[in-house]
Amino acid sequence: MAGEIPDLHAQERTGTGKGAARAVRRAHMVPGIVFGGDVDPLPIQIPYNVLIKRLKDGRFKSTLFNLKVDGHEDVRVICRDVQRDVVKDLPTHLDLMRLRRTTKINLFIPVEFIGEEEAPGIKRGGVLTVVRNEIELIVTAGDIPEKITVDLSGLDIGDTVTISQVTLPTDAKPTIDRDFVICNLSAPSALKSAEDEDEDEESAEVPTVGEEEAAEEGES
Incomplete structure (x- = not known):
């Protein structure tokens, strides 16, 4: 079995919709959703600084996380999408997918x-x-x-x-x-x-075709 799977802490998000998402971002949080696993989707929010650090660490979309949300059982998730602001390129939303053991x-x-x-x-x-x-x-x-x-x-x-x-x-x-x-x-x-020097010496010792012919004419 694997080594330790990193924890990803999040909070349950009460409001949904564009207005609620904007309020979450004003509170320096990034809204997200956890889906899959034959369970209802769970709206969440993650502190902006935490998500930025994870993204800078690299491999965020290919890392398995143990998602911890107060009031809910821990679940293994993997990121399926991080939406970003088209101008600032900062994260505005993320999608996490629950995984079965056989996934x-x-x-x-x-x-x-x-x-x-x-x-x-x-x-x-x-x-x-x-x-x-x-x-x-x-x-x-x-x-x-x-x-x-x-x-x-x-x-x-x-x-x-x-x-x-x-x-x-x-x-x-x-x-x-x-x-x-x-x-x-x-x-x-x-x-x-x-080795390079040896090769250079060997190549220097081997006469070219022209040199061989000149040597033969000199001998004659």
Whole structure:
């Protein structure tokens, strides 16, 4: 099962309609609605500053929240829309959808890298480049993984880890069909420079076709 699901605190909103929504905004709150789950829609309001912070944190629409509203049971929700002011681009309304445990959703799951100390390539001074520190997966709401683990212990310089090499939780699959890269291990810059110098020396020692012909004429 997943790690800790973040709480999202909201208040029940008593009034509905445009007039009530404007009053909510004047009180520095953002009106919203919680729908789905075979339950009547629940009008809510969230402090403006709280919502702005969540939006700035990123991934708001792909994060599962534990919605807490006084007088109501906690429920898992995911954001389906955030309406914004066309001029100021500030949030004016949000829609949250209740989720059943069997509901399929897209979520970004963090990647944990282990075994770095045992990796032969890292012992030789290789540089680990992380291409993706999180992966978007299709998962069920009742079985969300806390993280995806990537074992680096067998990695050598020049090796690459792709999604097909990673063990994913049961019933979870990536949203991207292709075999994308998660990380790779490249040679240290000093080693690269030495290899480049060797290549330059080798190329300098090999005569061109014209040089070979000139050498042969000189000998004759």
